[in-house]
Amino acid sequence: MYIHAVSHYLPTQVVGNEHFTQLNGLSNEWIIERTGIAERRKAAPGENTNTMSVEAVARLQEQADLSDVDLIVGATYTPHDTIATLAHVVQHHLGIADIPVVSISSACSSLLNAIEIVEGYFALNKAKRALVVVSEHNTAYNNDQDKVSGHLWGDGASALLITKERQTEGDFEVLSLLTGGAAHTGKATEAVVLKPLEQGVIMPNGRDVFINACTYMPKASQQALERCGLTIDQVDYVLPHQANLRISRNVMNTLGLPEEKLLSNIQRLGNTGCAGCAIALSENWSMFQPGQHIVVTVFGGGYSYGAMVIRK
Known part of the structure; x- marks a missing residue:
């Protein structure tokens, strides 16, 4: 299984930390110290999870032919429409008939669950060229006045063309992919919640999230490396879920890797949910060199987690 191309879309509006200083008194220094975030993107009026998905796919069409895609998998926890997902x-945009079209949500780890669905279709010979689209409209649900987590969230989308066979020498081979759920652990079912009929995204147990994210992301990374016979010293870059820069640095420390190998966009984009890792992969795509190994590791509310090892 190969990642042939990846794209991303970001709204143009930039929300700096001064917005939250004026709104609820949180200083720029405090937010950066706690989260690493200096600014984030916010969808414009008329933009939503679906429109951002189409924009990301339109950018992917500039890189690759999508006319013969035979599977579409979408992922989000901030849907614009729970029926017309x-x-x-995206299928409507592409005009492709009679193919499987599914959407999933496993919180911020949904990217890897979506890719794992593709892996299953490929294994059963039900598809050969799949489109994975991840998109989050966090600001549609978020409460900016929430001093605990209101300043964390940003909007954005990404699209990946994944193929069963290698298309070009520039493709990334997926060497290992695993996902899991740890909802039996700690305060998994209450630590981060989004109840649309109540008060949007809230994080009443941030410390528990921090501890478990710092446990499961390095653990999953090491397991994924072991599955494909690689060691930690063969890792060129780590791309963790863009939740909190302190979490990312903790993950690197646990893995015993220098911060120079950390890929992070949370400083500029905030927490873009399940789209964050894919956006960062797209942003850094041209930087990667043949033979390099990248570990993508994720953790989400409900304590879903996963890791993927890819090689160019």
Whole structure:
């Protein structure tokens, strides 16, 4: 299984930390110290999870032919429409008939779950060229006045073309992919919640999230490396879920890797949910060299987690 191309879309509006200083008194220094975030993107009026998905796919079409895609998998926990999902809107945009179209949500780890669904379709010979689209409209649900987590969230989308066979020498081979759920652990079912009929995204147990994220992301990374016979010293870059820069640095420390190998966009984009890792992969795509190994590791609310090892 190969990642042939990846793209991303970001709204143009930039929200700096001064917005939260004026709104609820949180200083720029305090936010950066706690989260690493200096600014984030916010969808404009008329933009939503579905429109951002289409924009990301349109950018992917500039790189690759999508006319023969035979599977679309969408992922988000901030849907614009729970019936006509982002995956359906993407199919409508592409005008491709009679293919499987599914959407999933496993919180911020949904990217790897979506890719794992593709892996299953490939294994069963039900598809050969799959489109994975991840998109989050966090600001549609978020409460800026929430001093605990209101300043964390940003919006954005990404699209990946994944193929069963290698297309070019520039493709990334997926060497190992695993996902899991740790909802039996700690305060998994209450630590981060989004109840649309109540008060949006809230994080009443941030410390528990921090501890478990710092446990499961390095653990999953090491397991994924072991599955494909690699050691930690063969890792060129680590791309963790863009939740909190302190978490990312903790993950690197646990893995025994220098911060120079950390890929991070949370400083500029905030927490873009399940789209964050894919956006960062797209942003850094041209930097990667043949033979390099990248570990993508994720953790989400409900304490879903995963890791993927890819090689160019």
